[in-house]
Amino acid sequence: MRSMLAALLLVTAAGCSSETVFLNGAGATFPNIIYQRWMLDYNGMHPNVQMNYQSIGSGGGIRQFSDGTVDFGGSDAPMNDSAIAALNNNVLHIPTVLGADVLVYNLPEVTTTLRFTQDVVADMFLGRITRWHDARLRAINPGVTLPDRPIIIVYRSDGSGTTYIWTDYLSKISPEWAERVGRGTSVSWPVGIGGRGNEGVAGTVRQTPGAAGYVELGYALINNMPAGLLRNRAGNFIEPTIPAVTAAAAGAMAMMGPDTDFRVSITDPEGADAYPAASFTWLLMHREYTDQLKTRALIDFVWWVLTDGQVVGPELGYAPLPAQMQSWIADRLAAITVEGETVWQRPDR
Amino acid sequence: MTARGTRTVGDTVFRVVLTAFALVIPAVMLALVLELGLQAWPSITRFGAKFLFTSTWDPVAEIYGAAPMIFGTLVSSLLALLLAVPLAVGTAIFLTEFSPTWMRRTVGTLVELLAAIPSVVYGLWGIFVLIPLLRRFVVPVLEATLGWTPLVSGEFYGNSMIAAGFILAIMILPYIATVSREVLQAVPTSQRDAALALGATRWEAVWSVQLPYARTGIVGAIILGLGRALGETMAVTMVIGNRHEISTSILEPGYTMASVIANEFAEATTSLYLSALFEIGLVLFGVTVVVNAFARLLVWRVARGSAAGSTAL
Numbered sequence: 260m261r262s263m264l265a266a267l268l269l270v271t272a273a274g275c276s277s278e279t280v281f282l283n284g285a286g287a288t289f290p291n292i293i294y295q296r297w298m299l300d301y302n303g304m305h306p307n308v309q310m311n312y313q314s315i316g317s318g319g320g321i322r323q324f325s326d327g328t329v330d331f332g333g334s335d336a337p338m339n340d341s342a343i344a345a346l347n348n349n350v351l352h353i354p355t356v357l358g359a360d361v362l363v364y365n366l367p368e369v370t371t372t373l374r375f376t377q378d379v380v381a382d383m384f385l386g387r388i389t390r391w392h393d394a395r396l397r398a399i400n401p402g403v404t405l406p407d408r409p410i411i412i413v414y415r416s417d418g419s420g421t422t423y424i425w426t427d428y429l430s431k432i433s434p435e436w437a438e439r440v441g442r443g444t445s446v447s448w449p450v451g452i453g454g455r456g457n458e459g460v461a462g463t464v465r466q467t468p469g470a471a472g473y474v475e476l477g478y479a480l481i482n483n484m485p486a487g488l489l490r491n492r493a494g495n496f497i498e499p500t501i502p503a504v505t506a507a508a509a510g511a512m513a514m515m516g517p518d519t520d521f522r523v524s525i526t527d528p529e530g531a532d533a534y535p536a537a538s539f540t541w542l543l544m545h546r547e548y549t550d551q552l553k554t555r556a557l558i559d560f561v562w563w564v565l566t567d568g569q570v571v572g573p574e575l576g577y578a579p580l581p582a583q584m585q586s587w588i589a590d591r592l593a594a595i596t597v598e599g600e601t602v603w604q605r606p607d608r
Numbered sequence: 609m610t611a612r613g614t615r616t617v618g619d620t621v622f623r624v625v626l627t628a629f630a631l632v633i634p635a636v637m638l639a640l641v642l643e644l645g646l647q648a649w650p651s652i653t654r655f656g657a658k659f660l661f662t663s664t665w666d667p668v669a670e671i672y673g674a675a676p677m678i679f680g681t682l683v684s685s686l687l688a689l690l691l692a693v694p695l696a697v698g699t700a701i702f703l704t705e706f707s708p709t710w711m712r713r714t715v716g717t718l719v720e721l722l723a724a725i726p727s728v729v730y731g732l733w734g735i736f737v738l739i740p741l742l743r744r745f746v747v748p749v750l751e752a753t754l755g756w757t758p759l760v761s762g763e764f765y766g767n768s769m770i771a772a773g774f775i776l777a778i779m780i781l782p783y784i785a786t787v788s789r790e791v792l793q794a795v796p797t798s799q800r801d802a803a804l805a806l807g808a809t810r811w812e813a814v815w816s817v818q819l820p821y822a823r824t825g826i827v828g829a830i831i832l833g834l835g836r837a838l839g840e841t842m843a844v845t846m847v848i849g850n851r852h853e854i855s856t857s858i859l860e861p862g863y864t865m866a867s868v869i870a871n872e873f874a875e876a877t878t879s880l881y882l883s884a885l886f887e888i889g890l891v892l893f894g895v896t897v898v899v900n901a902f903a904r905l906l907v908w909r910v911a912r913g914s915a916a917g918s919t920a921l
Contacts, residue, residue: 288874316874318882336877411765416850416867418667418875441668444875452767452861453850455731455871462735467766 278307280556285313286320286333289358289420289475290540293575294333297568301560308556317420317444324543330557332543335420336444337522349546351591352521354539355564357508357578359476360425361486361499361536365464366391368406374399374488374496377527377535381433383410383471385440386450391469406469413463413472416453418444420540424526425473428536431527473536476504477576491535492527503534504578517587537578544595551597558592558603565589641893648887650880659887665852667872672884674891676852680769680862681895684844685837687773687858688780693830695777696784700826701814703785704792716789723782731846734775739766739847742774747859758856767849770858775843780833787832791825792818824911831903838896841866865892 284294291314298310315323317334324332325346335358343350362375375383376399382388388395392407415422423444430437440446454460457478464470476499479486488496497503510530515523527535542561548554565588569579589605596602645652651659655672662673699719703712747764754760795818803813819826841864849861850871865888876882 318873318875318877321877339877342877409763411763416845417871418873443668444877445667445872447664447666447668447852451851452765453871454767455845455850459735459846462732463767466735466739470765 278552280308280553282308282310282331282553282557282560283329284311284320284331284333284542285315285323285329286543287317287335287420287540288314289335290333290356290577292477293356293572293577296571296575297560297564300568300571301563305556305559308560310560316418318418321543330548330553333540334543335538335540336423337541338543351544351546351595352541353544353561353565353588353591354508354521354580354584355542355561356540356569356572357504357525357537357580358420358424358540359499359504359507359534359537359578360421360428360473361476361479361484362471362489363461363464363474363479363484363486364471365466365468366406366408367468369403371400371403372485372488372498373403374490376490377432380489381429381436384412384429384449384451385433385436386412408469411467411470412448412451413460413467413470414448414451414453415457415460415473416455419456420444420538421457421473421475422446424536424538427524427538428526431524432535475576476501476578480576489535491531491533492529493531493533495531497532497534499534499536501573501576501578503532504537505581506530507533507535507537508539508578508584509533509581512581512583517590519587521588521591539580546595548595548597551602554595554597555602558595562589562592562603562606641890644886644890644893648883648890651883651887654880655884659884660891663852663854665868667876667878667881670878670880672881672887674865674868674884674888676854677863677865677868677888678891678895679854680772680848681838681864681866681892683858684769684772684776684848684862684864685834687769688776688837689830689834691773691777692781692784692833696781696829696833697788697826699781699785700788700792701819703789705810705814705818716786719782719785721782722778723786727779727840727843728846730775730779730843734771734843734847735767738774739771742766742771746770750859759858761857762855762860764859765849765861767847767861768859769848769855769862772844772848772862772864773858775847776837776840779840779843780836783836784829784833787829788822788826791822791829794825795821824907827903827907827910831900831907834899834903835896838899839866839892841870845870865889865895 291312294312298312302308302310312333317336320332320334321338321342323329325342337352338350362380364373379388379395379399388410390407390409391405397405423442426440426442426446430442440449452463454463454472457474460472461474461478461482461484464472474484479499486499488498490496507525507528507530510528510533511523511525513529521539521541525537525539544557565580565585572579593601593603593605651672659672659674660678661675663675664671664673703716707715743764743766750760799817799821800813803817844864845867848864848867850863850867851861852863855862869885869888873885876885
């Protein structure tokens with residue numbers, strides 16, 4: 260009965276492409292805008308593929324994906340080893356696009372863009388540098404008159420991938436941060452006040468002279484918020500831009516190697532032009548699926564996302580993946596199986 | 609079947625259906641508590657009573673203590689009541705006793721409209737309008753008058769307990785004002801006329817006759833407002849500062865139980881983290897029940913008091 264059904268499905272799939280496939284996903288809110296756009300565009304070209312992505316948060320996405328209630332998940336933080344072991348290792352992390360955090364601040368007196376070194380950023384968020392007039396801030400910003408105001412740190416109070424990127428960055432540049440606070444979608448902040456969402460942090464920073472906080476790059480670009488220059492590993496002060504974020508992923512590829520499972524942090528990467536506070540956002544897929552039709556449609560969609568889909572990134576505030584990464588991901592997609600058989604091959608271009 | 613038999617069957621069915629309806633609500637309550645308790649169990653066994661009395665909330669190290677949120681929930685609601693009750697009851701008295709008819713309808717409708725504004729709008733208004741107003745006008749006055757007390761100390765960053773108190777006060781005002789007005793309108797005119805005939809001024813009639821008569825109802829209105837304040841999430845989250853610390857100063861940021869659940873639930877990835885958030889839910893439920901029980905006790909005592917008062921008259 261079952262094989263008959265499968266055969267029937269195969270025949271219909273081969274015979275007419277109008278067999279409608281429904282794909283459900285859930286997870287991170289950060290990439291929601293570009294995922295919705297991708298689904299809309301893809302559905303326009305392939306009307307038989309109906310997709311739905313619920314932006315319920317990375318935690319919820321991982322839970323639903325693990326419970327098998329959705330076909331794919333979305334997450335801003337990679338799943339940890341124990342969660343992957345609980346799924347018998349049946350998980351693939353596929354990077355889809357890059358996000359970054361920018362340091363925003365409100366100093367009405369200062370018109371030039373401020374520069375920040377690693378130790379200064381870390382000590383500001385650790386509560387060690389408490390005033391803008393600090394000698395170290397003045398030393399890296401020669402020629403700028405910094406006011407004698409208290410520094411008010413503003414963080415995201417809601418659990419978010421944005422916070423994961425920022426705390427991951429701080430953990431890389433400051434051993435003390437890694438020890439005392441660590442990285443996560445919510446952490447125990449040493450100082451500061453919490454705003455809800457990018458708009459909450461941005462609003463609080465705008466309303467509070469002396470405030471400094473972090474928001475998503477896309478949010479800052481769309482709202483024209485001035486952002487500080489961060490010094491990267493190579494020693495250059497980098498303006499947060501889309502190309503600088505893609506450069507960060509390119510710089511990190513050297514460390515990963517082609518056998519990576521992509522669960523890697525790319526904050527504080529190598530590369531002269533690399534912006535240091537950037538990260539992948541991942542699509543969670545299974546290594547083994549049960550439904551051939553669905554699986555093939557899902558992989559086709561993901562491959563389109565990684566190739567033609569990437570061009571809409573910059574206009575929506577997301578940085579495209581480095582082009583070299585496509586072939587690494589293609590190998591993972593080609594290895595996905597349905598009942599022991601592979602279902603997809605990288606198309607010749 | 610006889611007519612009598614049909615009636616008995618009909619009565620039985622009617623009774624069974626009504627009993628089922630009546631039992632549904634306690635059953636839902638019970639299921640809610642059970643589910644919360646079950647989900648919270650890992651956190652309850654792990655942290656015990658420490659959960660209620662410690663202030664560390666560290667999802668990275670998986671250490672959870674809810675004291676700042678319990679404190680913040682109670683203090684922000686108390687502040688809201690302190691601000692809203694005089695204003696709301698005053699409005700109700702004005703509208704029933706002193707206002708011209710055209711104003712009664714306009715002001716009454718406007719006050720009721722306050723309840724229709726979504727809380728996220730209150731939150732945005734709080735960030736962009738209320739906090740700058742507090743910074744310019746209210747905080748300097750407070751610092752000048754009460755600056756010597758620990759209640760008003762430290763730096764005012766904007767997002768703070770006092771901002772949450774003000775927002776909540778505005779949000780619960782329509783509930784208290786509307787219900788109080790209904791209650792005051794229900795006071796028999798003969799009561800007031802009698803007081804006036806005895807030579808009381810308008811003020812004396814309101815204060816010593818109408819308010820005591822309406823006392824129970826007004827306390828009920830306040831409880832309604834308090835319930836709303838304890839559970840309010842979005843607007844508070846946007847202005848309270850979301851900091852896991854207990855501070856005596858109302859100028860400093862704080863946190864509430866409802867806020868932490870709304871903030872962290874979606875991204876809570878580990879099971880202990882989720883469990884700790886469920887335990888917060890359980891504690892919030894417990895706090896609401898205790899506060900309500902306390903308020904009921906108050907209503908009961910007030911009711912007894914007013915009965916005694918009328919006997920004395």
